[in-house]
Amino acid sequence: MRKLLTVLAALFFCLSLAGRAADGKGIPFQVGADASADFFLSSSGPINVSGGLGVRTRFGSPDQWLNVIAGLRYIYGARLSGPQIPVLLNVNLLKTSSVSAYIGGGYEFDFIGTYWGCTKFQTGVLIGPHTDIQISYKPYQGALGVGFTYYF
Numbered sequence: 134m135r136k137l138l139t140v141l142a143a144l145f146f147c148l149s150l151a152g153r154a155a156d157g158k159g160i161p162f163q164v165g166a167d168a169s170a171d172f173f174l175s176s177s178g179p180i181n182v183s184g185g186l187g188v189r190t191r192f193g194s195p196d197q198w199l200n201v202i203a204g205l206r207y208i209y210g211a212r213l214s215g216p217q218i219p220v221l222l223n224v225n226l227l228k229t230s231s232v233s234a235y236i237g238g239g240y241e242f243d244f245i246g247t248y249w250g251c252t253k254f255q256t257g258v259l260i261g262p263h264t265d266i267q268i269s270y271k272p273y274q275g276a277l278g279v280g281f282t283y284y285f
Contacts, residue, residue, distance in 0.1 A: 161194040163190065163191045164188060165188065167280060167281070169279065169281070170278060171274075174277060181211045183208045185209070189284075190202070200222075202219065220241075222238065223235040241253045252271065252273065263283055264281075266280070267279065
């Protein structure tokens with residue numbers, strides 16, 4: 134419970150930083166709240182599920198080719214529990230004024246025991262300036278994930 138309160142406090146602190154340049158110039162930067170679930174697929178036995186909450190930042194806008202995503206999330210579940218720091222690069226393949234579809238990848242660092250993170254591939258859809266829906270895969274862990282981020 135204490136860890137969850139720490140994550141929520143960090144989330145609310147980051148929400149206060151969610152601003153843009155007043156002149157509308159410079160690098161588009163947004164902060165968002167993130168919720169996700171990882172399904173650890175195994176060849177035998179039940180599928181373990183871990184849920185995560187955190188914050189994400191996005192450098193770039195949906196109408197640009199590249200977006201850099203970084204964040205902090207806390208994952209909790211039977212197989213993995215602890216903080217994670219995803220750093221991803223997304224390539225927007227479909228760009229319209231209200232929807233953008235992308236593929237991307239990067240690395241998700243974590244400090245859970247002797248495990249130091251893994252490569253992560255993802256695809257998703259940005260709907261408007263605020264909504265991001267993702268599907269991801271982490272080959273090392275054998276985890277299929279889904280996520281939702283709301284950018285402020």
